[in-house]
Amino acid sequence: MPESLDFSLGQVNVALTPIERFQEFLDSRGKRFTSQRRLLVETVFSRHEHFEADDLVEELAYRSEEPRVSRPTVYRTLSELVDAGLLRKISLPSGRLVYEHDYGYPQHDHLYCQKCRKLIEFQSDALIQLRAALAEQYQFQVTGHRLIVQGVCLDCRSHRRKRPVDLI
Amino acid sequence: MPESLDFSLGQVNVALTPIERFQEFLDSRGKRFTSQRRLLVETVFSRHEHFEADDLVEELAYRSEEPRVSRPTVYRTLSELVDAGLLRKISLPSGRLVYEHDYGYPQHDHLYCQKCRKLIEFQSDALIQLRAALAEQYQFQVTGHRLIVQGVCLDCRSHRRKRPVDLI
DNA sequence: ATGAGTGCAAAAAGTTTGCACCGCT
């Protein structure tokens, strides 16, 4: 991953790469930084796209070189990455579960194109204010939120018949 | 279901109960209004709580009286009810998929208590405005949205130790 | 050395499908 990224994250140590952050997390739990866990974190943070568990299994379980990461270990490790605050799990309107980077990545929400299934990220201060207002009104201790706005993206509205894609 | 409810829904015929609306939908597709489908809709609209597919299977597949509704038919019919616009399917942060009334029920979103798993409904005009702004900014044709704010509800913050509940 | 981690196979959980029989219309 590009070292130009700024891992600003409040009071958390901001100098760490995701890999280092994961090591720290594992250490704090008496867990070990194995070659499988290393390969998995490196892979996950080598790009920024959203992905599902099975994508990783495909990529890591049958590769030619060692180490490989078996299906159960992929699932186990993804959970750890979520616990460690490195990844976030989101469920799409279709029911698909995908992961995305969370560590050192700004809070955001998504526009979901129901034609091409693309996810577009956006940030909104108004939403943060709304959260605060709700917390106040319902005396609710907010820990997070998930907003997905679905519809049809610009591309799919233009090339309507150019590249047919299947429905959700 | 209480006939005092107002089934206002834009240009759609607003005089219909959910059952009548479902009949209309089935009719328009050349499908039949069978005793299973009737029992299922009646059951679903006899109360307002959120529920999962399996709840219905438990309730309808093993009852003493006829008709019963088998597991596959419950799933098939729930899909039809979603298609008909009577139900909405939402996925909770935990990954659980639940259904809720959509027909004749105002647009709303949820606060989700991660302690007791309760869902609290709320409405927000600000959110509708935000949607419009996003549509404009991204030239995105919005068809819907789903916002879930998670945290801890008032009850769970007060009786913190009174009734222990398991984590998510 | 020793306890955590891994892969394998199997189990679970949730949902869908093929098919023969049933029953509206």
Added chain:
DNA sequence: AGCGGTGCAAACTTTTTGCACTCAT
């Protein structure tokens, strides 16, 4: 009669678990 619907069993998809062996520390 004929087509849609249903139940049953089985298949499928996705995720989790038990267990013996392996490996990081």
